[in-house]
Amino acid sequence: MALAVDQPAPKGPPVKAICDQSLRSIANTSHARMTPCIVRRGQIVIETMYYQNASSVGGTALAAYPEATIRLALSPRVEVFVDAPSDVAKSGNNGLGVFYFTHPGFGVKALLSSSSTFASSVSFETNPQLHALAHLSLIPVTDLTFTGSWMPRRSNLIFSAQAGAFWFRQRGMGHEQRTAATFAIGVTAPIMRKTWLTLQLRSFSEAAIHSSAQSSGTLSLQHEIGRNVLANLQLGTAFNAAGHSKAHYLGVGFTIRR
Numbered sequence: 001m002a003l004a005v006d007q008p009a010p011k012g013p014p015v016k017a018i019c020d021q022s023l024r025s026i027a028n029t030s031h032a033r034m035t036p037c038i039v040r041r042g043q044i045v046i047e048t049m050y051y052q053n054a055s056s057v058g059g060t061a062l063a064a065y066p067e068a069t070i071r072l073a074l075s076p077r078v079e080v081f082v083d084a085p086s087d088v089a090k091s092g093n094n095g096l097g098v099f100y101f102t103h104p105g106f107g108v109k110a111l112l113s114s115s116s117t118f119a120s121s122v123s124f125e126t127n128p129q130l131h132a133l134a135h136l137s138l139i140p141v142t143d144l145t146f147t148g149s150w151m152p153r154r155s156n157l158i159f160s161a162q163a164g165a166f167w168f169r170q171r172g173m174g175h176e177q178r179t180a181a182t183f184a185i186g187v188t189a190p191i192m193r194k195t196w197l198t199l200q201l202r203s204f205s206e207a208a209i210h211s212s213a214q215s216s217g218t219l220s221l222q223h224e225i226g227r228n229v230l231a232n233l234q235l236g237t238a239f240n241a242a243g244h245s246k247a248h249y250l251g252v253g254f255t256i257r258r
Contacts, residue, residue, distance in 0.1 A: 018150075024222060025037045031129075033145070034186050034200060036121035036148060039257075041075065041076060046256045049232070051063070060091050063089045066086060069081055082107075086102045105125050116151075135242075139170065141167040141177065145182070165180070165182065202216050211242045214240055219234070220234045
């Protein structure tokens with residue numbers, strides 16, 4: 001009589017981690033940096049974007065390029081990044097243009113936790129990029145953010161949340177400085193092969209000096225072009241006027257891994 005032999009249970013489909021080192025997991029899906037994942041050691045990730053915005057209240061407009069960020073890992077849990085100077089064109093009085101280069105920014109991000117369903121990080125930067133929906137007269141000084149992403153089991157949706165502080169000055173206000181609390185939530189869903197859609201909602205407790213809070217929303221469409229290039233189309237708008245500004249913007253960018 002043949003003896004019964006216990007067979008190992010069949011393995012289910014592999015569980016994808018939040019930070020699975022795919023380009024989608026590493027890339028920032030909108031002008032707001034909402035991924036907790038860091039780049040792999042030995043690789044360089046370059047993110048660049050061109051965007052134009054305008055304010056339906058203040059009547060000003062701005063274009064910025066290349067909005068380039070270079071990211072490099074120091075260890076499996078720490079990366080540094082540099083925001084290269086961007087060329088900015090801003091509308092001025094009587095149809096005149098204002099042209100200037102932004103200051104370079106320097107930052108560090110540390111991965112706090114990472115599992116198959118949850119990842120979190122903390123980021124700090126000096127001279128951060130001006131948010132695409134921010135008041136055009138702001139001068140960013142530093143920011144500090146905590147970011148977390150969660151993917152329920154047996155789901156392909158990724159939920160993200162972010163909280164932080166943003167220190168800024170403002171042209172025409174001397175050396176006066178303010179700190180705004182920032183909050184954001186987002187959800188990313190696949191809509192077809194190698195294509196994802198992200199919705200983000202963001203709020204600044206103070207949009208400008210002596211102004212009220214301002215909330216905004218952003219839609220981002222991402223598509224992988226091969227393993228090492230991700231294209232990104234973005235559309236965002238502010239929901240309320242604050243500091244004589246209610247901006248909207250359209251941007252297109254790429255994330256490139258080398």
